[in-house]
Amino acid sequence: MDIRWPLSDGRVTIRPFCVGDAEALLEYRRLPECQEYTSHTVATIDEARALLSERVARPEVIMGALMIDGQVVGDIGGRRYRPETLGPDPHGWDFYLGYTVRPDRWGQGIASSAVALLTPALHHQAGIRRVVAKVFARNAASVRVLLKNGFQLEGTERAAVLGRDGTWLDDCTLAHLDPRLAVTD
Ligand SMILES: CC(C)(COP(=O)(O)OP(=O)(O)OC[C@H]1O[C@@H](n2cnc3c(N)ncnc32)[C@H](O)[C@@H]1OP(=O)(O)O)[C@@H](O)C(=O)NCCC(=O)NCCS
Numbered sequence: 001m002d003i004r005w006p007l008s009d010g011r012v013t014i015r016p017f018c019v020g021d022a023e024a025l026l027e028y029r030r031l032p033e034c035q036e037y038t039s040h041t042v043a044t045i046d047e048a049r050a051l052l053s054e055r056v057a058r059p060e061v062i063m064g065a066l067m068i069d070g071q072v073v074g075d076i077g078g079r080r081y082r083p084e085t086l087g088p089d090p091h092g093w094d095f096y097l098g099y100t101v102r103p104d105r106w107g108q109g110i111a112s113s114a115v116a117l118l119t120p121a122l123h124h125q126a127g128i129r130r131v132v133a134k135v136f137a138r139n140a141a142s143v144r145v146l147l148k149n150g151f152q153l154e155g156t157e158r159a160a161v162l163g164r165d166g167t168w169l170d171d172c173t174l175a176h177l178d179p180r181l182a183v184t185d
Pocket residue numbers: 033034035037098099100101102105106107108109110111112113133134135136139140141142144145148
């Protein structure tokens with residue numbers, strides 16, 4: 001996708017992952033705190049390599065490494081897809097966004113910075129109309145990160161997904177629209 005890497009605010013830098021980052025990814029993605037609300041989990045170095053190889057090879061996918069002082073502290077990315085249409089060819093793309101930060105760096109504003117960096121680049125460089133995040137209502141930190149960055153809650157599917165702990169989770173959809181997008185009722 002057409003993003004001019006790296007993106008940086010002077011503290012957090014986002015650059016594309018490469019397969020050589022597999023160990024750094026595994027170090028935090030294998031932790032239970034990072035797996036509670038995600039469906040794609042990695043438990044071994046082979047799985048981490050396979051995940052990165054697969055994502056790096058797909059042009060519609062972004063897998064960005066969050067870097068601070070040369071260390072991988074998390075990831076942000078997702079995949080673009082064509083908007084739904086009732087007939088005409090839709091111009092542009094929509095994008096599913098996701099991110100994870102190493103638990104020992106939680107609460108330092110890293111996810112907030114990453115979303116603040118990537119969202120405008122998706123709209124203005126990669127032609128994304130809607131940046132969409134699916135977040136479980138119980139994941140309050142993630143909902144907060146998105147609301148702080150101008151995403152709006154569009155709806156909540158109640159008791160929609162069975163969680164790892166066996167409870168049913170409410171699934172929220174939040175989205176950020178390209179400010180240039182003309183929306184009609
Ligand atoms: C969600 C996650 C990415 C947040 O990363 P982070 O770098 O700690 O986030 P930030 O520090 O930028 O912001 C967290 C915000 O949530 C708030 N927060 C944290 N825990 C909270 C809670 N239990 N209830 C309400 N707000 C909470 C913080 O106060 C902060 O808001 P503030 O800046 O207004 O004070 C991180 O917890 C994570 O990786 N979780 C596991 C993976 C995951 O759930 N990813 C999202 C899938 S959609």
